[in-house]
Amino acid sequence: MQEEFDDDGEGDYERGEGVNALNLEFVRGYNKDIKDGVHNLTNGERKAIFYSAAHTGVIYDYEEGEQKLLQGHCNKITCTACSADKRLIVTADSGIDSMLVLWDSYDGIPIRTYFNPYENGICALDISQDGRYLATISDDKFQAVSIWDLQNEELDEPIITTLCGYARDDKQYLIKFNPSDAYELVCHGESQLAFLSWSEDSDEIEYYLSPIQQSSFSKKEKKNAAFTSTVFIPDSTKAVTSTEKGDLLVWDISLIVDGMSHTNEKRLTKVLELHQDETSINTLTIHGDYLVTGNEDGSVRFYDFDLKICGWFENLDLGVIKSISFADEEPKSVDHEEEAEEELKCADFIVADSNAVVCKLESRLFEELEPDQKKGEVIFTGLKSAINCIAVHPHEPILAIGGKSGFLITWNYTTKEEEYKQLKEEPCAIEYSPDGKYLMGGTADGLIRIYDPYNDMVELQAPCKTSERSDHAIKQLIVSNDSEHFATMDVNNCVCLFKRDHK
Structure with a gap:
């Protein structure tokens, strides 16, 4: 060598x-x-x-x-x-x-x-509409907000940083620029929200906390509902915040308050109950002339800037919507009847959900009548829970993956094809036999199951037990070279030896 x-x-x-x-x-x-x-x-x-x-x-x-x-x-x-x-x-x-x-x-x-960039890194960030500035929130115990000039190649630090003294033990996890004004931002956690303003000549970022009154909400408990997302309405002084109870909080400059002159001094002007059933609004984004919401029930809805609903995508077979992102293309019109006053115009967009499904949706789907035609195209599916165990096939380019939520996936890492199986119990350990004819699976309940990897993971025999107790999760499996014997170890370090035909 x-x-x-x-x-x-x-x-x-x-x-x-x-x-x-x-x-x-x-x-x-x-x-x-x-x-x-x-x-x-x-x-x-x-x-x-x-x-x-x-x-x-x-x-x-x-x-x-x-x-x-x-x-x-x-x-x-x-x-x-x-x-x-x-x-x-x-x-x-x-x-x-x-x-x-x-x-x-x-x-x-x-x-x-x-x-x-900080002692413990960054937990949230955003880029200004013109791509020049970056805003970040530190992941430190005492959080800070910073503004970075991305066009200044000589500067390797933020141009301005301010501690989030207003947070009051509420971890800030979202920051957004005003797309119409890069010198205005919003920052919030679950309960504390601040509007920020800064200038290139200032040493600190100014912030304003808008008071929230109980009387603004239809129910007492809604006042304490966690904030989920916030966006600015383009070319206006408004911003909107969604909550886990399905409300939309509208912020704007109040002309009633004397002496108010700064754009960051917004007030809560109204609260709209977008979801009467209190379904959480999980994420917000702006697309063209629409405010777009991604919701707990897997739906995506479009509102105009007067907050009147214009279109919706429902029954998508999706979990909680985590991301919505639109293509950089000209919006496409939905074919409406001639007498329709307005039409929904949007580019194709991507949604991702809590089950790790990434799906592409097109505006035309809004008018589809058949439910199966409205679900969009699944681009790919990730892993919906943490991986507990993996096993490599001894002769083929196949990886078996067992997850905390009970899934078992066999993935061909050459062709990228896969088969998905939802198991009865959580797999904690898996192992192929040396001849590749069966796959062993040890569960959180202390069971050992033997699957046929070539026949939809059908069980080849009754499961084996290492103990009568159900809390002895299997942590490791090994199979003998002749594929006739296998040994297990559980969380209590108990080792058991089995013969392949053991019932």
């Missing part, structure tokens, strides 16, 4: 030749719990989305089935953003040796990296 290299230890080599211990080539799944973490990069040149998976960012061309992997973070990515023109991607993580990275969305190359 040494003779292949020059005297200085360097030499020409191809990816995958073994010079690096491991080369990441493909990512299965994504960080589904990051709100607004799936971004639609589709335009006239490409059909792609961006998302993060653990420490890695992924640009996925869903038409070609190809991935560009954005690597470099030492910690799990906690938040992402995409510029309005879809050219710039920003990723950030939290923890020791945290990073803030700007990427070119076309070639996946890092444009700029900020090392250790």
Whole structure:
């Protein structure tokens, strides 16, 4: 091996030749719990989305089935953003040796990296409409808000930082620029919301906390409902905040208050009950002339800026909507009857839900009458819960994946095809037999099940037990070379030996 290299230890080599211990080539799944973490990069040149998976960012061309992997973070990515023109991607993580990275969305190359932006990294960020400024919230015990000038290549630190002294133990997890004014932002956690303003000549970010009165709500408990998302209404002084009880809080400058002159001094002007059944509004976004809501019941609804409903996408077979992102294309009209006064015009868009399903929807689906035709196109399905165990087939390019929610997936990592099976119990350990003819599964209840991987995971015999107690979860399985015997170890370090035909 040494003779292949020059005297200085360097030499020409191809990816995958073994010079690096491991080369990441493909990512299965994504960080589904990051709100607004799936971004639609589709335009006239490409059909792609961006998302993060653990420490890695992924640009996925869903038409070609190809991935560009954005690597470099030492910690799990906690938040992402995409510029309005879809050219710039920003990723950030939290923890020791945290990073803030700007990427070119076309070639996946890092444009700029900020090392250790805060002591413990970043938990939320946003890019201004013109792509010049970046706003971040630290993930420290005492949180801070910072503004970064992305066009100043000589400056490797924020141009202004202010501690979130108003938060009162309410962790701030959302920050948004006003698309019409990059010097105004909103920041909030579950209960504390502040409107922020700044200038390039100021040393601090100013903030204003708008009082919330009990009388504004139809029910007492709604006043304490958690905030879920906030956006500014373009070309106006309004902003709206959604809650977990299905309400929409409208903020605006109050002309009644004497001496009010600053745009960040907004008041709660009204509360609208968008969902009478108190279904949570989980995320908000602006698209063209619409306010778009993603909801707990898996629906997506479009409202005009007077908050009158204009269109809706329901019965999509989706979980809680976590992300909504529109393609950078001209909006398409929905074919209405001639007598219709208005028509819904929107670009194709991506939604991602709490079950890790990423789906593409088109405006034309709004007019479809058949339920099966309204559900859109599933681009891919991630993993809806944490992975408990994996096993590699001894002879074929197949990976078996067992999850905390009880799923068992067999994934061909060459063709990217997979089969999904929902099991009766949570799999804690899985292992193929050396001949590859069966798959062993140890459960959280202490059972060992033997599946036929070539026949829809049908069980080949009655399950085995290591104990009469149900709290002895199986943690490890090994199978003998002749595939006739297997051994198990449970959480209590009890080791058991079984013969394959044991009943």
